[in-house]
Amino acid sequence: MLFAAEMYGVQLDHLAAVLGVGEARARAIAAKWRARGHAETARLGPGAPWTWLTRAGLTACGLPYAAAPPALGRLAHIRAVVAVRLALESAPSYAAGGGYWRSERRLRTRLGGRIGLREHIPDGEVHWPDDAPVPWAGECWAIEAELTPKTAGRTTAIMRELLTRTGDYGAPAAEARAPGPPRHVRVIYLCTPAARPTVARARKALGEAGTRIEIRHLPPGAAMPAPVKATR
Amino acid sequence: MIRRAALRVLRIAVAAALVVAAAPVSLVAAVGTGLAWFGGWPPARLYRAALCCLPMLAVWLAATAVATRSAAQVAAAPYLAWLATWHRAAAGDWAGAAAVIAPAAIPAGLAVGGLAWAYRIRSLRTGSGGLGPDSAVAFDRRQWRHQARSARARIAAPGAVPLTVRGGGVVVGAVIRAVGHPHRQIASIPYARMRSHQVVVGSTGTGKTTLLLRLWAGFMATALRRHADGQGRAPLLVVLDCKGGADARKIADRARRVLRLAGARSTAIWPDEAALSLWALPPGQLTTTLVDLIEHGTGGAAYYADVLEAVVELAVAAPGGPPASTADFLARLDPGWLATAYSSGGHDAELGLLRSAARQAGDIALRYRTLFRRLGDGLDGRGGFGDADAWYCILEGTAEVGVAEAQARALVDLLASFAVREGGREILLAVDEFSAVSRRLPVWALYERARSLRLAVQVSAQSWAGLAADENERYRIASSADGGIWLLRTPHPEPVAALAGRSPSTDTTRRLVGIPVWSHRGSSRLRPAPVADPELIRGLDVGQAAYLYRGGVTYVQVKRLVAAPAALPAPVSPRPAAGTAAAAAARTAAAAAPLAARTAAEVPSGPDRPWPGLPDVSALLDEAFGAEPAP
Numbered sequence: 001m002l003f004a005a006e007m008y009g010v011q012l013d014h015l016a017a018v019l020g021v022g023e024a025r026a027r028a029i030a031a032k033w034r035a036r037g038h039a040e041t042a043r044l045g046p047g048a049p050w051t052w053l054t055r056a057g058l059t060a061c062g063l064p065y066a067a068a069p070p071a072l073g074r075l076a077h078i079r080a081v082v083a084v085r086l087a088l089e090s091a092p093s094y095a096a097g098g099g100y101w102r103s104e105r106r107l108r109t110r111l112g113g114r115i116g117l118r119e120h121i122p123d124g125e126v127h128w129p130d131d132a133p134v135p136w137a138g139e140c141w142a143i144e145a146e147l148t149p150k151t152a153g154r155t156t157a158i159m160r161e162l163l164t165r166t167g168d169y170g171a172p173a174a175e176a177r178a179p180g181p182p183r184h185v186r187v188i189y190l191c192t193p194a195a196r197p198t199v200a201r202a203r204k205a206l207g208e209a210g211t212r213i214e215i216r217h218l219p220p221g222a223a224m225p226a227p228v229k230a231t232r
Numbered sequence: 233m234i235r236r237a238a239l240r241v242l243r244i245a246v247a248a249a250l251v252v253a254a255a256p257v258s259l260v261a262a263v264g265t266g267l268a269w270f271g272g273w274p275p276a277r278l279y280r281a282a283l284c285c286l287p288m289l290a291v292w293l294a295a296t297a298v299a300t301r302s303a304a305q306v307a308a309a310p311y312l313a314w315l316a317t318w319h320r321a322a323a324g325d326w327a328g329a330a331a332v333i334a335p336a337a338i339p340a341g342l343a344v345g346g347l348a349w350a351y352r353i354r355s356l357r358t359g360s361g362g363l364g365p366d367s368a369v370a371f372d373r374r375q376w377r378h379q380a381r382s383a384r385a386r387i388a389a390p391g392a393v394p395l396t397v398r399g400g401g402v403v404v405g406a407v408i409r410a411v412g413h414p415h416r417q418i419a420s421i422p423y424a425r426m427r428s429h430q431v432v433v434g435s436t437g438t439g440k441t442t443l444l445l446r447l448w449a450g451f452m453a454t455a456l457r458r459h460a461d462g463q464g465r466a467p468l469l470v471v472l473d474c475k476g477g478a479d480a481r482k483i484a485d486r487a488r489r490v491l492r493l494a495g496a497r498s499t500a501i502w503p504d505e506a507a508l509s510l511w512a513l514p515p516g517q518l519t520t521t522l523v524d525l526i527e528h529g530t531g532g533a534a535y536y537a538d539v540l541e542a543v544v545e546l547a548v549a550a551p552g553g554p555p556a557s558t559a560d561f562l563a564r565l566d567p568g569w570l571a572t573a574y575s576s577g578g579h580d581a582e583l584g585l586l587r588s589a590a591r592q593a594g595d596i597a598l599r600y601r602t603l604f605r606r607l608g609d610g611l612d613g614r615g616g617f618g619d620a621d622a623w624y625c626i627l628e629g630t631a632e633v634g635v636a637e638a639q640a641r642a643l644v645d646l647l648a649s650f651a652v653r654e655g656g657r658e659i660l661l662a663v664d665e666f667s668a669v670s671r672r673l674p675v676w677a678l679y680e681r682a683r684s685l686r687l688a689v690q691v692s693a694q695s696w697a698g699l700a701a702d703e704n705e706r707y708r709i710a711s712s713a714d715g716g717i718w719l720l721r722t723p724h725p726e727p728v729a730a731l732a733g734r735s736p737s738t739d740t741t742r743r744l745v746g747i748p749v750w751s752h753r754g755s756s757r758l759r760p761a762p763v764a765d766p767e768l769i770r771g772l773d774v775g776q777a778a779y780l781y782r783g784g785v786t787y788v789q790v791k792r793l794v795a796a797p798a799a800l801p802a803p804v805s806p807r808p809a810a811g812t813a814a815a816a817a818a819r820t821a822a823a824a825a826p827l828a829a830r831t832a833a834e835v836p837s838g839p840d841r842p843w844p845g846l847p848d849v850s851a852l853l854d855e856a857f858g859a860e861p862a863p
Binding site: 084087088090091092093094097134135136139185186187188190200211212214216219 | 417847849855857860
């Protein structure tokens, strides 16, 4: 339930992956949550049905988010980010390093309506504990899932913003860009084949700072299934 | 006639003899005067140079006294040196001759040069000198060119023009010419004037933005230093750019970088990146502001204005507190909502008022719904002016005048409320392109209570006419600018230039006998002449400004502030595996060393690692997202 709450909502196949069970079992679990009033399920778009938490579910999890179904316009993006998180958390080095995923929903809630409302928020942050037995211990990464290509200029601006930010989200505006080490040591871009060339060009435009940006393809299962065409 | 001509020849011959006899002094005076002419210096600069040479003269006389132990010898030293110079020169020892006479000749020559230069300036200024009838005008134009060239050279020298000077002065650039003000090399204004109202007038493309950025950065740097020293409160700069558009965004970015260099930690760009809360205003002020946001007429429309105010007052002062957001306020503009809110008893008067105004409530809600849709969500956030050191507010005054006027009104009310309630900041409110919002932003009203609010107002416009809607208001704004008026090139500078006042000037007439011979007959009279010459201001170049203050004017070549693009901070040091003393030592060393200086041993990297400096995360990413295909 925490996973579903942090990611706005999950599709059934991803829910099954999170729970480590088959889709039938995941469906039963989702139905149980729904029966208790903790979750809602519905087929919001192509593919498996979505599950998201109701106000009661969020309260049960102790999360201060506003209860709402995943926005229809963001379903593909949410699915991609969920897939990225699942892929990352399934890596042995992630578990060994004790990485912690801080979701966009959490960051956005911390930000509230204060100034900086229009600043770019990454799709997630990965925090590594200081004493983790990995070389990148203590680092904070920004995660970005790119499904469709933006303009290179806009992508460069987002990269620059992420790389120069020093303060936490929701901190006083004065700390967002204060002198000091950057908040995000590196930015991980997970792209579709269509978006990758633009992201690569934007990274190149940053020069030396672009060395802190890693670009990879989105993992399998990130794409939304194509809608089934009606047959006569 | 013949006698007069003979006397003139004799006078010239005597002067020439004196010049030749005192050749070393004459030479230095000629060089000094030539330099002053070439650089457009005032005579005072030559006098100061002469004073600076006096220690050399004193040492020379002291050395003579020690060597001769005779007061008479010391008194005769200049004469003896003069004799020795001629002897050495006659012997062909020119260097020796110069060395012997230099301690006496240089200060004397500079002083004589200063006197000669002052005489020349004065004679041309009063119209009693020069060969031709237009000599004075040509001399003044030439001197202006020389002075402007010198000023440009001064600001081009690296480090010659700092942002601030000791004592808290804000440096603007190099002085070209000063009239009624002390002539200094560097133009600076005391910080106290930045805390007073100022006016800036200049056409597009004359360097107005450069000047404003310089003033804002100087204000920020000085105020921050004063605050750090415990001499003042923290500064807050609020800029209302009433022009809007893409240019405003570029200037906002430049302002942010310049202010960052001046020490400002954060600059919020409104409404693009930051939002303020209109609903944070105290209820009484909120009602006034909301009513003023809507344009309403006079005459018959006054009735409608009264109804609108009554309904807004009911919505804002409803039991349970004022509205917290636009949606909340709009929801309240409904007779049903208001009736329910005031139905708790003891609100008979309000309910009576509501019954009278209920028919118009729908129209009022419609107007506010339209207004807030056009205003956007920049006033519906949760931020406040206290959240940043500087706010750059972009108002689309060119594209949507009505919206810009409403936004300006709301922002100024919010700022005044912030100043009253929190009062812990030294505030400079700069309104750029004021003409776009001047119709509905009575800035002079703010002037009058600004002192008690610790708020200084800086208004800038492209022309005198753009300063306010009518002539009275223009004069009201300009005459309240006790921090000075900045005047850049503008086609009609007369009204502003006249505010510098007039000073007595000598006007001489003389009879031209035949060029270049003038009769000695003529007359002089005193007449008041404008301190700030409108013709000069009309012809100012880009980056030149006239600063009018207390009956004087200083012409300034403004030094442009250049700020690099936002620098990307260096990434944090790589962290080796924790838990060992060696690891801790390596971490400390890595943190201290610059990225480029780190050795390969410190950085765990693969054989084909493309980016040295950060730990390689390829293994993790390969595990999670699959290996990258070979290029």
